[in-house]
Amino acid sequence: MAKAPRKSYDLAEVIASELAKAQPVDVIAGDRTFHIPPPVLWPDKVYEVGDIEGARILLGDDYEAYCAAGGTAKLLSVIIAKSVGATVPESPASTD
Numbered sequence: 001m002a003k004a005p006r007k008s009y010d011l012a013e014v015i016a017s018e019l020a021k022a023q024p025v026d027v028i029a030g031d032r033t034f035h036i037p038p039p040v041l042w043p044d045k046v047y048e049v050g051d052i053e054g055a056r057i058l059l060g061d062d063y064e065a066y067c068a069a070g071g072t073a074k075l076l077s078v079i080i081a082k083s084v085g086a087t088v089p090e091s092p093a094s095t096d
Contacts, residue, residue, distance in 0.1 A: 029069035
């Protein structure tokens, strides 16, 4: 049986294709707009850390301004989930 020809992909073309399918998320807070890249383009580090550090990575230097405008890491998770049609699980109720 003959082997199928080997496929190769140009990373820049794949990124451009993904950007065309999944636009960044814009979060508007007053006169500021914060831009979040689509999840497919997030750095791997976002998936290795918790919500707060992930929000810091995604927002970069804008994280403090986002928080000052009333934003939180959990709200950012909710916004991102809505943008991709998912839901964010609620934290378990405290048993204390």
